[in-house]
Amino acid sequence: MAGLNQSRAPIFEALKAYRAARIVPFDVPGHKQGRGNPELTEFLGKDCLSVDVNSMKPLDNLCHPVSVIRQAEQLAAQAFGASHAFFIVNGTSSAVQAMVMSCCKRGEKIILPRNVHRSAINALVVCGAVPVYVNPGVEKSLGIPLGMTTEDVKRAIEAHPDAKAVLVNNPTYYGVCSDLKAIVGLAHQAGMKVLADEAHGTHFYFGEGLPLSAMAAGADMAAVSMHKTGGSLTQSSFLLTGPSMSEGYVRQIINLTQTTSGSYLLLSSLDISRRNLALHGKEIFDKVVRFAEYARAEINKIGGYNAFSRELTRHPAVADFDVTKLSVHTRDIGLAGIEVYDILRDDYGIQIEFGDLGNMLAIISVGDTELMLERLISALSEIKRIYAKDKIGLFDHEYINPLVEMTPQDAFYAEKRPVPIAQSAGLISGEFVMSYPPGIPVLAPGERITSEIVEYVAYAKAKGCFLTGTQDAEIEHIMTV
Structure with missing residues (x-):
């Protein structure tokens, strides 16, 4: 991929040229550059609607790219250190499903942690592959599932040498990473592919001092949610592949379920965001880490909360921790994470990512400001003062070992x-x-x-x-x- 220029954004550039050409549209979409739907145009803006267009020769075709989308894929692959990068507009769920279905057919086994996103198990429903679950470690004081230990993965591989692949969360929602490099070594030695769900790990490819990315660890495929921490529009993602995967076959698998009407709003957002991260990713995620570490320290000063971090690596199921994740244990103030989530939104106008029965997660990104962080920290302080109570009766864990009886x-x-x-x-x-x-x-x-x-x-x-x-x-x- 020598000679590629990361300051280019081929899809974005082609859309600007299309708009400048003032083409008369007798194709879909029917809103005709927004003229047919004034209310939508007023809400989203004329510039947006003018490039909500259909596939055409100058703009390439997502199902079989040969020009600007192809060039954008090559730039993305270089930026992420992959052999190939596929633009995904059906969400990272679609990328996860494509990974599983690229490696497993009906009746074939895949080793995976049980705390996977539903999209991985949905893929098993669709393709008929058989799960071999590895129970993740559990941090009892926090009640959260962790990663897979290397020993547990090794035992699963030895017990199921006919498995086709191993799927790994990199990281989990809470920021926990398994020892991906060691797992890749074990799996490849056994002739198995390694698939990484990196829905929450885009920044691993561009920041410094963060956990190892899947491509750097030698994984065969990775599903990367650019819209979560990479700045692109919701529902846009990349599917990355290593040298062991057939580009043509993986594209065929993607095309089984991905739309034939790829949104150019989503495609251009991926293209622009990739360029931004390739050129400025280091400083972007330096700032994110600094913000997250500051918020973590201030929340821990409040008392009662536990904004946990790399101390989790003392557990054998945690090889590393993503410090950009502001995960906070709330049970010691007598509130479930979901209760804090609701209070923050309803009483303080603050929307965090999620709350479960013992923890809450705030996503920190380059779009945050110091003032926003201070609002969150002060709100948590007030919530403790107003609502704290005895924690007796609170559910103390998030993970329950499954009893699998059927595929x-x-x-x-x-x-x-x-x-x-x-x-x-x-x-x-x-x-x-x-x-x-x-x-x-x-x-x-x-x-x-x-x-x-x-x-x-x-x-x-x-x-x-x-x-x-x-x-x-x-x-x-x-x-x-």
């Missing part, structure tokens, strides 16, 4: 009947139950429902967690096999 595909498509969740213990689930965000299933298709899970779901509902996954919108009933 996700077999259970999802099996004959099912609805049962009240309160009466479902002992039955096999035919659907998901999860809190979103973060979208990690409490229960996945094919897993046996236990009394502990029933208790967890009832408690999460009572605390105000946003539960999803069941056919029943009220989450009162669950479809069982």
